[in-house]
Amino acid sequence: MSKKRFRWSIIAWNSRSLFVLLCLLGWSSASIGQGYIGKRLESLSQKEIPELIQVNDLAASEQWVPRTEVVPNLGLSNDTQWLRLKLDPRIENGQLIEIQNAGIDELICYMVCDGEIIATYERGVFYETPVDSRIGTYPSFPIPLVECGELQALFRLQSSKPLLIPLRITGPREVLRGAHERDVLFAAYFGVILVMLLYNLFLFLSIGDRSYLEYSIYILMVGGTQLVLNGYAPVFGAENVPWLNLRLTHFFGVFSGLTTIVFAQNFLRLSHYVPWLHKLLNVYFALYVVAFVLTIFDLLVWSYSVINFCAGAIFFLIPGAIITMRKGYAPARYFLIAFSVFIAAVLVFVLKDTGLIPYNQWTFFALPLGSAFEVILLSLALASRINQLKREGAKAREEQLELAQVNEKIVRDQNVVLEERVKKRTFELEEINSTMQGTLNELQSAQQQLIQSEKLASIGQLTAGIAHELNNPINFVSSSAQSLRRDFEDLNAIVEAVKSLPANDPNLESRIQDIHALLGQLDIEFTQQEIEELLNGIEDGANRTSEIVRGLRIFSRMDGDNFIQADINELMNSTLVVLRSNLRTQSQVTADLAEDLPEFSCQPGRLNQVFMNIITNAAQAAESTDLTLEEREVVVSTLRVESIGQSWIEVRIKDNGVGMDDAVKAQIFDPFFTTKPVGEGTGLGLSIVMGILRDHNAEVDVQSEVGLGTEFIIRFPI
Numbered sequence: 001m002s003k004k005r006f007r008w009s010i011i012a013w014n015s016r017s018l019f020v021l022l023c024l025l026g027w028s029s030a031s032i033g034q035g036y037i038g039k040r041l042e043s044l045s046q047k048e049i050p051e052l053i054q055v056n057d058l059a060a061s062e063q064w065v066p067r068t069e070v071v072p073n074l075g076l077s078n079d080t081q082w083l084r085l086k087l088d089p090r091i092e093n094g095q096l097i098e099i100q101n102a103g104i105d106e107l108i109c110y111m112v113c114d115g116e117i118i119a120t121y122e123r124g125v126f127y128e129t130p131v132d133s134r135i136g137t138y139p140s141f142p143i144p145l146v147e148c149g150e151l152q153a154l155f156r157l158q159s160s161k162p163l164l165i166p167l168r169i170t171g172p173r174e175v176l177r178g179a180h181e182r183d184v185l186f187a188a189y190f191g192v193i194l195v196m197l198l199y200n201l202f203l204f205l206s207i208g209d210r211s212y213l214e215y216s217i218y219i220l221m222v223g224g225t226q227l228v229l230n231g232y233a234p235v236f237g238a239e240n241v242p243w244l245n246l247r248l249t250h251f252f253g254v255f256s257g258l259t260t261i262v263f264a265q266n267f268l269r270l271s272h273y274v275p276w277l278h279k280l281l282n283v284y285f286a287l288y289v290v291a292f293v294l295t296i297f298d299l300l301v302w303s304y305s306v307i308n309f310c311a312g313a314i315f316f317l318i319p320g321a322i323i324t325m326r327k328g329y330a331p332a333r334y335f336l337i338a339f340s341v342f343i344a345a346v347l348v349f350v351l352k353d354t355g356l357i358p359y360n361q362w363t364f365f366a367l368p369l370g371s372a373f374e375v376i377l378l379s380l381a382l383a384s385r386i387n388q389l390k391r392e393g394a395k396a397r398e399e400q401l402e403l404a405q406v407n408e409k410i411v412r413d414q415n416v417v418l419e420e421r422v423k424k425r426t427f428e429l430e431e432i433n434s435t436m437q438g439t440l441n442e443l444q445s446a447q448q449q450l451i452q453s454e455k456l457a458s459i460g461q462l463t464a465g466i467a468h469e470l471n472n473p474i475n476f477v478s479s480s481a482q483s484l485r486r487d488f489e490d491l492n493a494i495v496e497a498v499k500s501l502p503a504n505d506p507n508l509e510s511r512i513q514d515i516h517a518l519l520g521q522l523d524i525e526f527t528q529q530e531i532e533e534l535l536n537g538i539e540d541g542a543n544r545t546s547e548i549v550r551g552l553r554i555f556s557r558m559d560g561d562n563f564i565q566a567d568i569n570e571l572m573n574s575t576l577v578v579l580r581s582n583l584r585t586q587s588q589v590t591a592d593l594a595e596d597l598p599e600f601s602c603q604p605g606r607l608n609q610v611f612m613n614i615i616t617n618a619a620q621a622a623e624s625t626d627l628t629l630e631e632r633e634v635v636v637s638t639l640r641v642e643s644i645g646q647s648w649i650e651v652r653i654k655d656n657g658v659g660m661d662d663a664v665k666a667q668i669f670d671p672f673f674t675t676k677p678v679g680e681g682t683g684l685g686l687s688i689v690m691g692i693l694r695d696h697n698a699e700v701d702v703q704s705e706v707g708l709g710t711e712f713i714i715r716f717p718i
Contacts, residue, residue: 035168037085041067046080059084059112059152070358074163078301081163083155089113089148096175097153098140100166100364102231103249105159109141113148124159125246128239135172136179137231143169160300161249166364185365186232192372193223196379211266215382218263219375221256226368228252250295253307257288264317267381268332273324277316284313314343334381338374345370474545484534487527494519565599566607568638568649568716575611576636586619587632587655594639600649600718606692613685614653614712621657621710632656640718647718648699654711660704668702 042064049058064084074081085097099107107124110117123139141153157163197219204212227235228249238245261281265271270278287310294303317339325332345366352363497515576583576591583589615634622632635654640647660668660675667673669690674683693700697717704710 035170036070036166037168038067038070038072038165040085041072041165041167042084043067043072043074044082044084046082049082055110055117055154056112056115058082059110059154060115071167071352072165074157074165076162076301076304078158078160080156080158083157083165085153085155085167087143087151087153087169089146089151092143092169093145095143095169095171096135096140097143097167097169098136098138098175098178099155100138100168101164102137102139102233103159103161103229104139104157104163105161105246106157107139108156110154110156111141111144112152112154113144113146114150118146119144126242135175137182138179140175160246161304182230186227186230186368189226189368189372190223193219193375196375197223200379200382211263211382214259214263214266215378218256218259221252221259222371222375225249225252225256226371230368247295247300250291250300250303250307253304254288254292254295257307257310257313258285261285261288261313264320264335267335268317268320268324269329270320270324273327273329274320277320277323280316281313284310311346314339314346318343331381331384334377334384338377338381341377342370342374345373481538484531484538487531487534490524490527494524563601563603566602566604567599568597568651569593571604571607572611572636572638572651575608575615578608579612579615582616583619583634585629587622587634588630589615589619589634589636592635592637594637597638597640597649598718600716602696602716603692607696610689610692610714611651611653613689617685618653618655618657618710618712621659622655624658625656627656641715648715649718651714651716652711653714654709656709659706659708659710661706665702665704 044058044061044064048063049061053061072083097109103125104123105125106127107122109119109121109123111119111121119142121141123141143151143153157165197216200212200216200219203209204216224236227233233239233245233248236248238248244251261284265278265281268274270281287306291303291306291310294300294306318336321332321336321339325336348357348363348366348370351357352366357363494515497518501511501515572591572593576589580589615636618634619632622634625632633654633656635652637652637654639650639652641650642648664675668686670683671687672683673687690700693714699715701713701715702710703713
């Protein structure tokens with residue numbers, strides 16, 4: 001069997017079920033549609049009753065207000081209400097008082113005979129009615145078989161739902177027959193709901209369209225609401241959970257409203273066709289959520305009021321369906337008919353509660369009957385919607401195919417043009433790339449020349465300083481050598497005189513006296529002392545020269561890119577030796593080098609370049625101040641530090657120069673940035689320094705303040 005035939009067979013079956021339901025409803029209304037005796041009732045609010053009054057005294061009170069409605073409506077309130085019904089003990093003994101409202105939370109009946117309570121019956125959601133006392137789904141109370149001058153029934157009522165009192169007095173058989181007829185009617189109703197639920201679930205599992213799942217949940221909520229409102233809550237097993245049983249009506253009201261909004265929004269595609277209504281329904285959705293929260297927190301009267309207010313949202317669905325239908329959405333017709341029937345049923349139900357139309361079985365069952373019609377019509381609407389979507393999908397695929405064919409032709413036509421453009425553009429890009437490559441090579445060459453110029457300038461500066469530093473001890477040695485030569489000439493004269501003495505010269509004594517005279521003439525003691533001093537001076541000059549040469553050898557060692565073990569203090573001393581002559585006229589340099597520092601892996605030649613650059617900059621910064629030479633300071637220190645489980649060798653180079661602000665400090669390592677006048681610096685020195693330190697995995701911290709000086713802190717990992 002095809003899905004279409006299956007769908008129509010289901011709808012036909014439900015139509016027959018509805019016909020049977022209508023027949024049953026007509027049959028039942030003919031027999032039990034009358035007999036409500038609300039006009040015999042008298043009411044009294046708990047607020048009007050004195051505190052601590054007894055029930056038998058209350059029965060004799062003169063404050064009772066007669067009711068004028070066939071079915072009294074005591075409204076929606078947390079207040080406790082009282083009703084009094086005067087009975088005829090001669091005629092009505094042995095019959096039942098039936099209140100056809102299964103949603104009253106607390107309902108207690110007191111039978112008062114001649115001012116004395118002779119029976120008490122507890123009914124309602126709060127109380128579990130004994131099985132042997134339960135007749136039908138509505139609360140009922142047997143009228144005692146007693147001889148009584150005045151027999152009254154007092155009802156104490158309290159509920160979080162509207163208190164409608166459709167009350168009648170009839171025999172037990174009539175009550176049972178009415179209950180049986182209602183059971184048959186709601187069995188048929190439940191059958192319609194169940195079949196439509198299973199059918200739409202089957203379609204959801206077969207097709208996978210989410211609309212069928214949403215509609216299935218909607219059917220479940222609507223059907224559940226009708227069953228709970230008509231006293232069939234035990235179907236859901238809520239009697240064993242008092243907290244849930246008390247709130248079951250509210251929960252079904254909330255969830256049926258939520259599912260109605262979601263289903264209507266998606267079915268009518270309101271976000272596309274009627275955006276303002278889609279947003280308005282979102283507001284109602286939020287209000288339903290508020291009602292749910294109120295229910296959880298035991299504010300049941302407020303919750304029911306919010307639910308009743310939100311129920312008005314269904315009236316907006318009619319204009320929404322009309323607008324959608326006029327915009328060419330065919331399934332909206334079924335939706336419009338379905339909700340029109342349902343809204344008519346709701347109006348009948350509400351008008352019945354307000355007393356504007358008679359309270360009978362037709363008006364009482366208008367809501368479940370309308371919801372059953374609505375469920376079937378919405379199934380037709382959903383089927384129409386699926387067909388509409390299929391047609392739209394097929395049309396869209398055809399349009400996409402045509403569009404794809406047109407695009408394919410356009411692409412073929414454009415490919416030739418594009419290929420020519422690509423060739424032309426590729427040739428232009430190759431020329432531009434060649435030009436840019438040449439420019440890049442020129443820039444790289446210029447950069448290398450600038451770096452080389454920086455190095456040559458440093459070498460020239462160092463050469464002049466080293467030459468001056470070496471010239472002092474060499475000049476001292478040279479002048480001492482001349483003085484020493486003269487002293488040796490005097491000594492040679494004495495030696496020659498002694499050598500010329502013959503061993504057997506008869507005038508030996510006279511010759512010795514001449515030599516002594518020569519010694520006195522040459523002041524030989526002074527000459528000996530001068531020779532000693534000159535030799536010491538020559539030795540000092542040689543040692544000084546050796547120290548300079550050793551420092552220069554360490555400074556200029558050529559290790560290439562190889563890392564070797566080196567002593568940081570030795571590197572620092574060699575740098576200071578090489579720079580000593582240049583720094584002498586700029587500032588006072590102080591070295592505070594820690595002892596016993598371990599050697600570490602580095603490139604000594606490149607690190608000497610780092611120290612030379614930073615120390616030279618520090619001395620120049622100090623020289624730029626107004627301080628005297630004695631006040632200018634450059635302090636160089638080394639030490640070992642421990643930080644976060646890591647050992648470091650820390651080098652600090654601090655000056656009391658002009659300092660830097662944050663803007664300058666942020667740029668000092670940028671290539672070509674310099675604060676020196678034009679022609680006095682290339683701006684590459686510290687950029688090269690940073691590159692070398694990065695190769696050594698060193699950390700650099702620069703602390704500076706304008707007018708106070710700058711300190712470079714460099715840490716090398718050990």
